[in-house]
Structure formats: structure tokens, C-alpha cells
Amino acid sequence: MTTTHKTGTREEWLAARMELLKAEKAHTRQGDALAAQRQALPWVRVDREYLFETERGAASLEDLFGGRSQLLVYHFMFGPDYVAGCPSCSSIADGFNGIVVHLENHDVAFSAVSRAPLAKLQAFRKRMGWTFPWASSSGGDFNFDFNVSFTEQQQRDGSIVYNFERDGHAMDAGEPPPAVVQTAAATGTDVPTFARDRPGLSAFVREGGAIYHTYSSYARGMDAIWGMYPWLDRAPKGRNETAPGIWWRHHDRYEKA
Template sequence: MTAPKVASREEWLEARRALLLQEKEVTRARDRVAALRRNLPWVKLEKDYTFDGPTGKVSLSDLFGGRSQLLVQHFMLTPGSDHICPGCSLGADHVDSARMHFENADLAFAAVSRAAPEQIASIKKRMGRRFEWVSSIGNSFNYDFGVSFTPEELANGSAVYNYAPLTYQMEDLHGLSVFAKDEAGCIYHTYSTYARGSEMANATFGYLDMVSKGRNEDGIMSWVRLHDEYEGAGASCCHSA
């Protein structure tokens, strides 16, 4: 971090007003993009996806929980690996506190990973998660929605992530997908976002982007840990089950 410029209150107000004009431009642009996002065409799903939940089989329709909209977090958990993605976990840390609000606005939430149900249950308990979290280990859901890749795709360069060729070797990556259900029970895919696109659902970045040190990164998200791995986390963690 470079040394800050120290100014008078009058100089600060002049600079702040100039910045405010740019902030308003960004806000208006964000509103325009959000409107375009809402107006994307829908794609009707032709597959019936069945997941493994903590108490048995769960359909994609079940994950709506009686609501007409569903947001799925594609949480990176590769079968056979004990790696827990810190970035995915950071995003998930925001969900349970916000669910009462967006659920009352007709939006359900679920996380989906390729890992076995037993592995998900262990991590869910450790992290104090309360939201629905199911395994897609028995279906093609993660592959169909662009967050998992076969060894053959990785080997021959045909894997696509974030709407472009994948340039590195990873079997699972992160993202968010949105679905809608009509009165007849038909389910539609309305939106997916990947990579930095998922930052819009992460309030931690918003807080840090307001302060002088920003995200204070030495490499992308180098500061992020699982929330029980920060110093003093045992005494202060608010994510108990």
C-alpha cells in the first residue's frame, strides 16, 4: 500500500464529489446490467436431476422448497479430494444470515457438489452450515452447467469454463446458477455466472473494497481462509450450528 495523500477537508470534499460521480455511473450501469440479466431468455430443462441429500434422494424440483426461484452455488468439492475451496466457503459464509430475506422474496438456495454425501455432511457440520447442500455424484448436473470437466475434456482442450476455453487443469470449479419453475412445474435455467461473476453475492468483498487497504491481496484471494482457520476463530466464530 502506498502512503496516503493527506489533504484538507475542503480538498477531500472536492475529491470525494468527483468520485461520487463515477460511483453513480457504476450504480446506473449495474442497474442496466441487472435488468439485462433478468430479461435473458429461459431454457427449459429436459433432464430430471436427482441428488443425494442427507436423508436420501432429492430432485432439483425439491430444492425449490415451494418457491418459484432457486439459486445454486456450485461448491468445489472433488470426489476423493480433501481440499475445501476457501473461496467457495467464503461465499457460503454469507448465505445462512441472508436466507430469511431472500427466501421471503421467493428465492430458495442450495449448494451442489460432486463429493460424496458423507464428505459434504462432515464439512457442513464443521462449518456450521444450515442451508441445503446435496451431492451430484450420481448425475451430470455439474458437467451440464459448466463447473466440472472430464479427464478427456481436460486432456484434449475441449473444456469450457466461464464461456471460454479452460486454460488450466482442474476437474471442478465454482459458479452460481439460477433456475425458475412455472405453475405447471416445468423448470428453466435462467442464468449462470462463474469466476469473478460470483462476487456480486459476496458482501465481504464489498466491505473491503470500501477501505484504504482494499482486499490487501498478495495474489488473488491470498488472504482467504476457512472461517475456523483464522487466528482466534474458535472464540469469535458466529457460524455455529
């Protein structure tokens, strides 16, 4: 059986590859410009006090910096009623272990933060074989203030603002997509409960005795830190996501080949 994809000679491939290289270089330069634009955003002083539970005990937001000047937080979807962490967040988090030591030695602290109680987070972290810092914001306003957690009332009255848009996510509107139903089931919850927490990334800086919020990103803004996607984008068939649900799992839930 022959392939239906376009084929050619090595010379034809090289000519096409050189054209693609021009586009890739332009994309890289645009990425550099976007990074500079992110870093040029105005800083917003954080005046509220936040309390977290960590494996080292109670901690403030400043404590999460660990003496460093910068802090990156991954808002991991693990609500108080979840049985397991979101499989999408989990597949992103599979790439965290190796980067933390490098960030910490470049004056950047890292922590995942979730609303589930610390004991539940620690048990799931052990199951997944992770070692990165993970703090519980249970009972506090941190997740709500940074627009990754929402109340039942917000769901009912349609006042959720996520990814900088009002009702900008399909989790709570009409019939939920199959991927959302499937993902909620993997966390041991129903869709409304699952949808009260969302993924995100927030950055903070500590300077002059104050803490500032500098950047946040949500939804598909997580693609850039989702380790498997840059690889799949270079695979022959790309992301190849044609099914209505999701194909990835918690890494210990794949059938062994």
C-alpha cells in the same frame, strides 16, 4: 513516519468525495441496467431429470425449489476426492447462512450443490458451522451439464469450456499459478484433481409445469456474492492482494490473534 498517500484538508476530501459520488451513482445505475439485462435473457427449458441427495433424502431439481418459483444454486467446489471444500468457495459460503431466510421469504429457494458424497458435505458443513441447504449431485450429470465439472479426458484433450470460453482458465494450462497450488492443497488434492471442479452460480425458474435455466455465472462473476470483497473495496488499502498466493483461509484455520 509520515504516510506516502496523498493527504488534504476536510474541504479537499469532501470535494473529491463528491466527484467520486457521481461515479458511484453511475455505477449503481449501470448495475441496475445489468440486472434487468440478466432477467431479460431467454429461458431454456430443462428437460433432463437430475437426482440429488439431501439431508431430507433423495430429491429432484424440482424438489430443490421447496415449493417456490425460483431457485438459486451455488456450485460449490467440493469434488468427490476432496478432503475439504475449496477455501475460496468456503469464504463465499460464510455469507450464505444469513441470506437464506430472506430469499425463502421472497419466493426464492437456495442450495449449494457439489459432487462430493452427502456425508462428506454434511461433515464439512458441521465443521464450518453452516446451516444453509447443501445437496450432493454425486454420480449425476448436473455439474457437467452446467459447466462446473469436467472429466480427466477433457483435461487431457483440452476440450474444457469454462466461463463461456474454451480452455479459458489457467488451472490446467502449463505451470499452475501459486494460488491454485495452495488452494488445491487446502482441499487435500493435487491440482488436476482440484481443477476438475469449478465455482459458479446458476438460476432456475419453475413456471407452467416446467423448469427453465435462466442464468449462470462463473469465475470472477462470483465477486459480487463474495461478501468480504465489497467491504475490502471500501477499506483504505482495498483488496491489497500483492502476494502470489491467496491470503484467505477456511475460517477455522486462521491463527488466533
